[in-house]
Every structure is written in structure tokens, then in C-alpha cells.
Amino acid sequence: MRILIDAAACTGHGRCYSLAPELFEDDEQGHGRVVGDGSVPPELQAAAQRAETACPERAVSLLPAG
Amino acid sequence: MAHDTGGAAASFYDAAPMAFDRTEGWAYFRGPGDVYERDGLWYLTSPQAVRFAHQHPEIFSSAKAFDSLGSPVPLIPIAIDPPAHVRYRRLLDPMLAPRVIGGIEDELRRQVREIIGEFAGRGSCDVMADLAKLYPAQVIMTLFGLPLEDRDTFIAWTKVLVGSSGGGVGEATPEQMEAGLALFSYLQEYIDEKRATPADDMLSRVLSMEGEDAWTNEEILGLCFLFILAGLDTVTAAIGFVLRALGEDPGLRARIAADPQLTGPLVEEVLRLELPAPMTPRVTTQAVEVCGTTIPSGAYAFLCLATVNRQDRDHPDSIDLGAGDRGHMSFGGGIHRCLGSHLARRELRIVVEEWLSFIPDFTLAEGVRPAVHWPSGTLHYESLPVIFPATVAASPVGGAA
Numbered sequence A: 001m002r003i004l005i006d007a008a009a010c011t012g013h014g015r016c017y018s019l020a021p022e023l024f025e026d027d028e029q030g031h032g033r034v035v036g037d038g039s040v041p042p043e044l045q046a047a048a049q050r051a052e053t054a055c056p057e058r059a060v061s062l063l064p065a066g
Numbered sequence B: 001m002a003h004d005t006g007g008a009a010a011s012f013y014d015a016a017p018m019a020f021d022r023t024e025g026w027a028y029f030r031g032p033g034d035v036y037e038r039d040g041l042w043y044l045t046s047p048q049a050v051r052f053a054h055q056h057p058e059i060f061s062s063a064k065a066f067d068s069l070g071s072p073v074p075l076i077p078i079a080i081d082p083p084a085h086v087r088y089r090r091l092l093d094p095m096l097a098p099r100v101i102g103g104i105e106d107e108l109r110r111q112v113r114e115i116i117g118e119f120a121g122r123g124s125c126d127v128m129a130d131l132a133k134l135y136p137a138q139v140i141m142t143l144f145g146l147p148l149e150d151r152d153t154f155i156a157w158t159k160v161l162v163g164s165s166g167g168g169v170g171e172a173t174p175e176q177m178e179a180g181l182a183l184f185s186y187l188q189e190y191i192d193e194k195r196a197t198p199a200d201d202m203l204s205r206v207l208s209m210e211g212e213d214a215w216t217n218e219e220i221l222g223l224c225f226l227f228i229l230a231g232l233d234t235v236t237a238a239i240g241f242v243l244r245a246l247g248e249d250p251g252l253r254a255r256i257a258a259d260p261q262l263t264g265p266l267v268e269e270v271l272r273l274e275l276p277a278p279m280t281p282r283v284t285t286q287a288v289e290v291c292g293t294t295i296p297s298g299a300y301a302f303l304c305l306a307t308v309n310r311q312d313r314d315h316p317d318s319i320d321l322g323a324g325d326r327g328h329m330s331f332g333g334g335i336h337r338c339l340g341s342h343l344a345r346r347e348l349r350i351v352v353e354e355w356l357s358f359i360p361d362f363t364l365a366e367g368v369r370p371a372v373h374w375p376s377g378t379l380h381y382e383s384l385p386v387i388f389p390a391t392v393a394a395s396p397v398g399g400a401a
């Protein structure tokens, strides 16, 4: 699984990096940013899903790995 | 963040059964459908409808909607439409980003402990008067770099200015003009001082921006005014709501005590159910179809964040700590997403943590049935008397971090 943030949709609610700090971080603006290349290890898949549901702007998406 | 309800015509709005029970109140607004009109006001109540409005700020204008606040200075950035809006947010977002709030957390915590320590040994207090109305004002003063000794004067001015029900609606009264002038000249003094000798605070940082990014004096005053309007009553309200929830429910207190990690989800769930600013106003710039209904051009519309929060849930109307990370719209969405959300969340978490460390057990005073004032653009309790074991020492029980 891979995660992606749609930068145009993100307005900086910060739910993604609060809920899944292993996968997301905040930039200077407080907007979300994917950590590393965005691939999600199996043990963090639930966290990735939580972030996807929590984002009020629907800016976080989960994609199949690859 | 108050809004004009359209005066005498707004009887549907005024008649909502909101004062004692928001579950009933928001069901009332949800009842007629996703998008509907009553007494000349439009209501958008479903997630799809509100999301559409958030994503189309060029159609759902804030500039026209916030006219009614009658502010003498432009309300930056809440009353600014695209394309100008993005410039302000680009400059402001970094100032209230989580990492900045993290930097002042220790100071904010120290202040809460001081405030709670004042009454913890007393056995009773009014949550609103003794904590909820004081703390958010101190936080804004801390952000601006203003001396906390001026707190009570500062609060007195802002109270008159914003109005007791949270609404500076329509024409300002002479009293409001006077308080506004006093506050502005007070702020102006510090603006001049910080312009000359910048300190490590938000005002100084805005003032030090140069060239294309430089703000006019009027813009800076507008920003200060908006922080006062948006950042005081809202947090005051939320402190009252979260402490009521805890005071009424020993089981909830026990769960938080057993697992302090649940403080975050608790704050989120209370925000989801009890919105300090439950509906945000917009004015349409053109006719637009939303969820199958056509809203005319120039319509005054409410985005009902509160009804959106109670849809598509297993337990829509009660605190569900397990769903505390499902997200909600209490801070709005789209380009006007609350600039202060990171600060507000931190304030609330610190308040809950410190309150429970000083006062782990408490209940509402006998016979108290807290009510919010309605109709009003912002919802909050005027007072919330609570009692707790008088034996509690004036120092924290567990010694929180």
C-alpha cells in the first residue's frame, strides 16, 4: 500500500500527521506531507486508513503498492 | 463568528429547540433535507452539500457574508475571498502551525496550572468564569506578546466588543465603538513598540514582513480583531462543553484516567457534538445547484457543520471514544479551515489534562441544567458551576507532565 496527499486539496487540518506520525509529517505551513516515499508497511496499514478517513478535505488517498 | 439571522423574518431559525439539547436542535435543522430555504435563509445540512460549498468559495462568498459584523477594519482572512485569501493564509499558516504551538506548550500549560490552582482547594468553582473565560484570552495575549497583567481589562473590552451572546451583529452600539477604540489604541501602542523593537511573538513576526508581504497597519489591526473574535469565545465554549461532559459522567472520567491517550479522542468527540461555531455563513455569487436544489444568486446561506458531524456514524449523537479519530467539520473546511485549530486543540487537551490532575472527581452543582443562549451564532454556556471534594489540595494529584 502507498499513501498520497493531494497538495491542492490539503488545507492543513493536520489530522493525518497527528494520527499517523510514522507516515505523515507537518511542513512549515502546518500542511501534511508524506514521510519518505509513502510506502506503508503492513503494521501501519490501519494507521494509514485512519488518516484517510480523518482528513476533512479527502486529501489523503491509499493506493495499491507499486 | 456571529451572523445576522435576518432579523424578524428568521422565525424558523429562532424557534429551533437548541438551548438544552443539541441533539434535538440539530435534528430540527437536518429534518427538512440536504438543501432548503426558510424565511429567506438557505441551509446546507449534508456532508455532500457542505463539502461542495467549501470547495467552491468563488460561489459561496465569505466577503459578503461577514459584512454584517460591521467591523471597522477588514476581517482578515475570514471575510476575504479568493484570490486574495491565499496570500494571507500563506503568511499566517506558519504562525499557528503545530510546530509553533509545540514551542509555547510549556508556557500554556504553566498558565492553566496557575489558573486551576487558584480554585482547586476551594471545593467549587464556575468553570466559565474561573477558567474558560480567562484562559483563551491569556493564550491570545501570549501569542501577541501582550503583558498578562492587562488580562482583565483586555477581557472587558473584548466582551463589550463581541457582545454577550457572541454576536457583534449589525450596527455597533456607542458602547461597542468605545470599547473597540480603547482596544485598538491599546493594540496600536504595542504594534508601534514591536515595530521598533521586535520580540519573539506573532505580532512581531507579522510586523517584520517586508516588501510585497508587508502588511498595512489596518490589515494588522484587522487580524488582531479577528483573532479576538474567533479565538476567545470559541475556546471558552469548548472548555465548558468538555468539562460538562466529564463532570456528568464518572465512567468517562474513569476511562480517561485509566488511559490518558484518550484525551485527544475525547476532545474531538466533544467538538464534533458541541460546536462553538455550528453554522458558517456564506452569500452566493451566482445561482447554483447543490444536491439537486437550485440556490439563487445573492442568497444568504448557512453551512451546517453541526448536522454534517452527526451523519454516517454508528453513534451519531453520543461520545464515542473509539470513533474519536473519524474526523469532523467543527473547524470548517476548504480555504477558510480554522487557522487556530492546532492551537485550539492544544489548549483543550492541556485544560483537560491539567484539570483532571488537580480535580479528578467533580460533578455539576446540584440542580444545574446548563443551557446555551439561542438564537446565537456561537454557542456556549454562560456559567457552569461544579463542585468537587474540598479536601483536594491546591496542587495536582498525579503531577501531570
Ligand code: HEM
Residues within 6 Å of the ligand: B062, B076, B077, B078, B079, B089, B226, B227, B230, B231, B232, B234, B235, B238, B275, B276, B277, B280, B281, B305, B330, B331, B332, B333, B335, B336, B337, B338, B339, B340, B341, B343, B344
Ligand atoms: C474550539 C475552538 C474553535 C472552533 C470550533 C473554531 C471554528 C472555526 C470555524 C468553523 C471556522 C471557519 C469559518 C468559516 O468557514 O467561515 C474558523 C475560522 C477561523 N478561525 Fe477558528 N475556531 C476555534 C478556535 C480558533 C482560535 C483559537 C483561533 C485563533 C487563534 C481561530 C482563528 C480562526 C481564523 C483566523 C479563522 C479564519 C480562517 C480563514 O478564513 O481562512 N479559531 N474557526
Ligand code: SF4
Residues within 6 Å of the ligand: A005, A009, A010, A011, A012, A013, A014, A015, A016, A017, A030, A031, A032, A054, A055, A056, A057, A058, A059, A060
Ligand atoms: S488531514 Fe488532510 S487536510 Fe489535513 S494536513 Fe493531512 S492531508 Fe492535509
